[in-house]
Structures are given as C-alpha cells and as structure tokens.
Amino acid sequence: xxxxxxxxxxxxxxxxxxxxxxxxxxxxxxxxxxxxxxxxxxxxxxxxxxxxxxxxxxxxxxxxxxxxxxxxxxxxxxxxxxxxxxxxxxxxxxxxxxxxxxxxxxxxxxxxxxxxxxxxxxxxxxxxxxxxxxxxxxxxxxxxxxxxxxxxxxxxxxxxxxxxxxxxxxxxxxxxxxxxxxxxxxxxxxxxxxxxxxxxxxxxxxxxxxxxxxxxxxxxxxx
Amino acid sequence: xxxxxxxxxxxxxxxxxxxxxxxxxxxxxxxxxxxxxxxxxxxxxxxxxxxxxxxxxxxxxxxxxxxxxxxxxxxxxxxxxxxxxxxxxxxxxxxxxxxxxxxxxxxxxxxxxxxxxxxxxxxxxxxxxxxxxxxxxxxxxxxxxxxxxxxxxxxxxxxxxxxxxxxxxxxxxxxxxxxxxxxxxxxxxxxxxxxxxxxxxxxxxxxxxxxxxxxxxxxxxxxxxxxxxxxxxxxxxxxxxxxxxxxxxxxxxxxxxxxxxxxxxxxxxxxxxxxxxxxxxxxxxxxxxxxxxxxxxxxxxxxxxxxxxxxxxxxxxxxxxxxxxxxxxxxxxxxxxxxxxxxxxxxxxxxxxxxxxxxxxxxxxxxxxxxxxxxxxxxxxxxxxxxxxxxxxxxxxxxxxxxxxxxxxxxxxxxxxxxxxxxxxxxxxxxxxxxxxxxxxxxxxxxxxxxxxxxxxxxxxxxxxxxxxxxxx
Ligand code: SF4
Numbered sequence: 016x017x018x019x020x021x022x023x024x025x026x027x028x029x030x031x032x033x034x035x036x037x038x039x040x041x042x043x044x045x046x047x048x049x050x051x052x053x054x055x056x057x058x059x060x061x062x063x064x065x066x067x068x069x070x071x072x073x074x075x076x077x078x079x080x081x082x083x084x085x086x087x088x089x090x091x092x093x094x095x096x097x098x099x100x101x102x103x104x105x106x107x108x109x110x111x112x113x114x115x116x117x118x119x120x121x122x123x124x125x126x127x128x129x130x131x132x133x134x135x136x137x138x139x140x141x142x143x144x145x146x147x148x149x150x151x152x153x154x155x156x157x158x159x160x161x162x163x164x165x166x167x168x169x170x171x172x173x174x175x176x177x178x179x180x181x182x183x184x185x186x187x188x189x190x191x192x193x194x195x196x197x198x199x200x201x202x203x204x205x206x207x208x209x210x211x212x213x214x215x216x217x218x219x220x221x222x223x224x225x226x227x228x229x230x231x232x233x234x235x236x237x238x
Numbered sequence: 239x240x241x242x243x244x245x246x247x248x249x250x251x252x253x254x255x256x257x258x259x260x261x262x263x264x265x266x267x268x269x270x271x272x273x274x275x276x277x278x279x280x281x282x283x284x285x286x287x288x289x290x291x292x293x294x295x296x297x298x299x300x301x302x303x304x305x306x307x308x309x310x311x312x313x314x315x316x317x318x319x320x321x322x323x324x325x326x327x328x329x330x331x332x333x334x335x336x337x338x339x340x341x342x343x344x345x346x347x348x349x350x351x352x353x354x355x356x357x358x359x360x361x362x363x364x365x366x367x368x369x370x371x372x373x374x375x376x377x378x379x380x381x382x383x384x385x386x387x388x389x390x391x392x393x394x395x396x397x398x399x400x401x402x403x404x405x406x407x408x409x410x411x412x413x414x415x416x417x418x419x420x421x422x423x424x425x426x427x428x429x430x431x432x433x434x435x436x437x438x439x440x441x442x443x444x445x446x447x448x449x450x451x452x453x454x455x456x457x458x459x460x461x462x463x464x465x466x467x468x469x470x471x472x473x474x475x476x477x478x479x480x481x482x483x484x485x486x487x488x489x490x491x492x493x494x495x496x497x498x499x500x501x502x503x504x505x506x507x508x509x510x511x512x513x514x515x516x517x518x519x520x521x522x523x524x525x526x527x528x529x530x531x532x533x534x535x536x537x538x539x540x541x542x543x544x545x546x547x548x549x550x551x552x553x554x555x556x557x558x559x560x561x562x563x564x565x566x567x568x569x570x571x572x573x574x575x576x577x578x579x580x581x582x583x584x585x586x587x588x589x590x591x592x593x594x595x596x597x598x599x600x601x602x603x604x605x606x607x608x609x610x611x612x613x614x615x616x617x618x619x620x621x622x623x624x625x626x627x628x629x630x631x632x633x634x635x636x637x638x639x640x641x642x643x644x645x646x647x648x649x650x651x652x653x654x655x656x657x658x659x660x661x662x663x664x665x666x667x668x669x670x671x672x673x674x675x676x677x678x679x680x681x682x683x684x685x686x687x688x689x690x691x692x693x694x695x696x697x698x699x700x701x702x703x704x705x706x707x708x709x710x711x
Contacts, residue, residue, distance in 0.1 A: 018322030034272065208511035208512070
C-alpha cells in the first residue's frame with residue numbers, strides 16, 4: 016500500500032466514512048468550485064473612494080513609504096528623487112515587465128537601470144505588483160518571466176509600482192483578480208503578499224527592520 | 239531530540255530558579271500580550287472572524303480525506319511531487335533521499351516546527367549534509383545546540399548578552415573588537431553571515447502554514463524574508479507539512495490569515511505571506527527546478543473522531559503559551575519536547591505517548607486564558623483535564639495500549655471502566671478539595687505545587703462533559 020493510500024484510508028477509518036460517499040464528494044467539489052467568502056472585517060470592505068487612503072494608512076503603519084503619481088511617465092523621476100532623498104546610489108534592477116519597460120527611463124539620465132533577476136549585488140530592486148489589498152496595505156507581487164522573485168528579497172531597498180485601479184478592498188477581491196489574469200485554479204510559481212519591509216523580533220522581542228529581506232519598501236501608486 | 243518531558247517537574251523547578259531565563263521571559267508580556275490585545279481591539283468583528291476560522295477548519299477536517307486527495311492531485315498537475323509520510327522516520331527518509339539524489343551538501347531551512355518534530359536536522363547531519371537554520375531565532379539556537387523554546391519565537395528564552403557571546407564564539411573570523419552592544423548590530427551580522435549560506439545552498443526546506451486544495455499551493459508566513467530566500471535560491475524546494483494544514487480555497491486561507499498574525503504577534507498581517515505552486519515555469523528567471531511536498535501524518539489521522547480532533551485546528555500562533563501563567567514562569571524548554579505551553583500539553587501526549595508526556599497536562603492552573611485567546615477556539619483546558627484523568631486511569635490499561643491515544647481508545651471502548659477510573663479519581667480529588675478549591679501540595683506534582691497552587695478539578699469528568707457537548711447541551 017502506498018503512503019498515500021495508507022494515510023487516506025486511516026483518515027477515513029477515523030472519520031467513519033467510506034470512499035464513495037456521493038454527498039461528501041459533492042460538498043467538497045462545490046466548495047472548491049465556488050470558493051465562498053467568509054465574514055470579513057469592516058476594513059476589508061472599503062469603497063473605491065476610500066481605498067487609496069486606507070491602503071496608504073495601513074502600508075505606512077507597517078513602515079512602508081507611499082507616494083502617488085498621475086501617470087507611468089512620472090515613475091522614473093519619482094524613483095530618482097526617492098533614492099536621492101535616502102542618500103542611495105541611482106542604480107536599480109528591474110524585471111522585464113512591459114509596464115516597467117515602457118517607462119521613459121532615458122528621461123532621467125543619472126539613473127542606471129538594469130533588467131533581470133538579482134544575484135544579491137543590487138542595492139535597489141523594482142517590481143510591478145499585480146494588485147494590492149487595502150485592508151492591511153498588502154502588495155500582491157506575482158512571479159513570471161517578467162517579474163523575478165529575487166528582486167523582492169535580495170536588494171536592501173525594494174520599490175514597487177502598483178496601479179491605483181488595481182488596489183482592491185480585500186485579499187479575496189485580489190484573488191478574483193488573479194483568477195481573471197491566470198485562470199481559476201492556476202497559479203504562478205510564486206505569489207508574494209508583502210506588507211512592509213522585512214523585520215525580526217527575535218532578539219529580546221525588539222522589532223528591527225531589515226532582517227533577511229529589504230530594509231526599505233517604497234510603494235509608488237500610479238493613477 | 240532527547241525527550242525530557244518525563245522530568246517536567248525537575249525541569250520546571252530548575253527554570254524557576256534560572257535568573258537569566260526569568261529576565262528573558264519578562265519580554266513575553268511586552269512582546270506579545272499587549273500587542274495582541276491592541277490588534278484584537280482594533281477589529282470589532284474579531285469574534286466573528288474567530289468563528290469563521292474555526293468553522294473552516296472543522297469543515298476541512300470532516301472532509302480531510304477528500305481535500306488531501308484534491309490537494310495532492312493538484313500539486314502533481316502543476317509539476318510538483320507529493321510524498322505521504324506515515325511516520326517521522328518515513329518523512330526523514332524521504333527528505334534524505336531527495337537530498338542524496340541531487341547530491342546536496344548544504345541545506346538551508348526556513349522556520350518549521352514539523353522538521354523539529356521529526357528531528358530532521360540531526361538525521362541530515364548524521365548523513366553528512368550540513369543544515370543551516372535561517373530564521374534569526376532558529377539560527378541563534380542552532381549555534382547553541384538548543385531547541386526552540388517557543389513555536390514562533392524560538393529564542394525568546396535568551397538575552398542579548400548571551401546572543402552576543404555566541405556570535406563572538408562562532409563568527410571567529412570577524413574582528414574581535416567589533417561593537418555588538420545593540421540588537422541591530424547582532425541582526426546585521428547574522429544577515430551578512432547567512433546571505434552567503436543562502437546563495438550556496440543546494441536544497442531549501444520550509445514548512446507550511448497552509449496547503450490550498452483548490453490550487454495545489456503551499457503558503458508560508460514570515461516576517462524576516464528568510465523563508466523566501468530559502469525557497470527561491472536553491473535548485474530544490476522541499477516543503478514538510480502535516481496533513482491538517484490543508485484548507486479548501488484561497489478564500490479560506492485568507493479568512494484564517496486574518497486571525498493568525500493578530501493572535502501571534504499583534505500584527506494585522508505578517509510581512510511576507512508567500513504562495514508557492516510547483517517548480518519554476520519555463521521562462522521564469524529564478525525559482526527552484528524541483529518542488530516537493532512531504533505530507534506528514536505521525537499520529538494525526540488517529541486524532542480524528544476523538545475528543546482531540548479539535549487540536550487539529552491549531553494554526554501554531556503561540557497565543558496560548560504567551561498567555562499561560564505556567565509557560566510565563568517555566569519557559570518552553572521545561573516541557574521537554576518540541577511543542578510547549580498549553581498546545582504542547584495537549585499535543586505532546588498524543589504524539590510521543592502519555593507515558594513520556596503524562597506530566598505535561600498537570601502544567602496548568604486551569605485558568606482558561608489559553609482557550610479565551612486561541613483564535614481557533616480550541617478547548618485546551620478541557621483536553622488537558624482529560625489527559626490528567628487519563629494519567630489516573632493509566633494503570634488499568636494493558637501495556638500494548640498504553641501510549642498516545644491508545645489509552646483513550648481502550649477506555650472509550652469500555653465506558654464503564656473509564657467512568658470508574660476517572661470518576662473515582664476526580665471525585666476523590668474533589669472530596670479532598672481544601673477550602674478555597676486549591677491544593678497546596680499534591681503527591682504527583684510536588685515540583686509544581688511548590689511554586690503554584692493547583693486548582694482542584696471540578697467533580698465531573700471530561701468524558702461526561704464531552705457527552706453533553708455532543709448532545710448539544
Ligand atoms: S492552540 Fe490555539 S492559541 Fe495555541 S498555538 Fe494553536 S491556534 Fe494558537
């Protein structure tokens with residue numbers, strides 16, 4: 016008997032159920048298909064008008080910084096300004112995401128821009144998020160040919176661009192967005208839900224920013 | 239790891255006299271209790287969210303066979319490999335086989351209590367594979383040759399001076415005159431040392447907080463980002479998770495996430511919640527080439543259909559130990575095995591046997607705080623009370639049945655004997671009950687009652703209460 020059969024049949028014995036109980040199978044199939052939403056707290060039900068403000072409040076509460084620009088064309092200048100303000104060298108690494116690729120990088124000649132995954136030697140990584148959930152200021156960043164996951168974790172500074180219209184009220188609404196882009200039940204290799212820069216409380220329960228991941232998280236909301 | 243649960247009394251007595259441990263444990267209140275209270279107060283619907291989380295797990299456990307099958311099929315469909323492990327030994331061998339096949343020399347590890355449960359590091363090290371714990375707390379205790387004293391804050395029993403001494407001892411290539419006075423300097427040093435290890439590892443091993451049947455996804459929840467570096471940099475990612483981690487859908491995982499971080503650290507959401515599905519896709523610039531999930535049973539399937547089934551709802555948030563007056567004075571190591579605090583007192587006897595862990599359920603004042611903060615509404619005091627009765631009843635049980643759930647099952651099949659065994663013991667204690675309802679000395683727990691009064695049990699048994707509950711009373 017395989018490990019799988021042994022474990023599954025022991026579970027059935029303990030539960031006192033048989034393999035072929037049609038009602039149980041139907042219940043499970045239906046739940047997987049419909050993915051019902053459990054009761055949500057009020058902060059997961061913001062209206063579109065409230066959403067950006069709530070997202071910003073929650074992201075700032077977990078030590079991220081947030082700015083908003085009117086169009087993608089303003090992103091390179093915003094990044095250059097941010098890096099100058101933080102006293103960081105104007106050098107970034109980004110994924111091949113076409114939304115990032117279409118930005119006017121040449122308009123800021125002092126900014127050095129590299130594309131591709133990080134080998135750990137990049138001070139600043141730039142990603143484009145699939146969306147965000149306002150309820151806790153959480154970014155949803157998906158892996159793929161255009162978005163190397165290493166950019167989210169190896170650089171000391173992580174900058175993430177997200178379109179204002181992609182900020183949803185809740186986690187569940189963002190999963191719906193993912194189902195629309197990728198298909199129901201289909202996932203990219205990695206989805207990173209990111210709420211603030213990395214931190215640790217392991218030494219005497221004192222919270223310190225910048226554990227193994229980025230020390231700074233800067234979010235640029237477009238639109 | 240060596241099991242010292244049978245010496246709980248001696249362990250506890252020693253812990254209470256350990257000044258540096260007592261100082262470190264003082265951080266629990268500031269670090270956890272206050273922050274949780276604040277986070278919970280900020281969500282008026284928190285009680286509703288707890289109900290929702292409990293209901294999701296109850297539904298899943300009632301259909302666990304089917305959700306596990308759906309999950310395993312989905313992982314296979316996305317190019318991952320699922321391995322079912324009936325026992326800890328099976329799980330260790332499966333992981334070792336994978337490491338050997340890919341000729342792994344170094345393995346990095348994200349924080350995982352399940353790999354503590356199966357003593358994976360020892361097994362890999364014995365077979366010539368270096369294991370590197372990468373969570374800061376886990377890294378510190380690995381340097382000290384210790385085990386976690388808390389399920390989410392493994393080094394909570396240490397003060398920064400002790401950590402500094404360990405870093406100076408182990409990182410001996412670094413300049414001895416460097417300043418490590420502040421926690422931030424210690425963190426910076428660990429970050430730099432571990433960066434090298436991340437980039438050099440052949441295999442990354444993580445646990446899982448959730449397994450999603452809908453998508454074949456494993457989810458880890460961390461704050462440091464170490465779990466992510468563990469799983470995206472090496473060629474092979476192995477997830478070791480127990481069978482009760484499965485939930486039906488992304489929506490269900492989301493609902494439980496809303497109570498997890500708030501209960502654990504008082505955060506609204508942990509910094510990183512990472513969903514992994516299969517190996518890297520063609521065209522992906524980074525990620526592992528192989529993705530394996532080892533699904534561990536190790537006695538859990540036998541808990542279904544018993545009064546201990548509720549324990550399988552546990553999401554390992556640690557709130558019960560943070561709020562436990564016993565844990566607060568003895569710390570985690572006194573419990574003598576992997577899982578400390580109230581959740582450990584209930585779980586440990588089912589996993590390693592009541593013979594070895596029979597003392598643990600005595601490590602309770604039955605104050606009920608654990609149950610009142612448990613986000614999954616697990617009736618911990620009731621279950622501890624049951625184990626305690628069980629300890630009285632044990633001498634009636636034949637040796638073959640005298641381990642883990644065997645005792646309960648043996649007696650459950652003989653209700654009259656059970657009622658007699660436990661009823662006599664409980665009523666005897668109730669009769670002996672001193673004024674004020676607290677014992678000052680008890681023959682079986684003198685190490686404990688020397689420092690704390692033990693409340694006398696109410697005059698009813700767990701089984702009687704369980705029956706009432708089943709009848710909906
Ligand atoms: S028993 Fe409850 S409070 Fe304790 S760790 Fe598990 S879920 Fe958290």
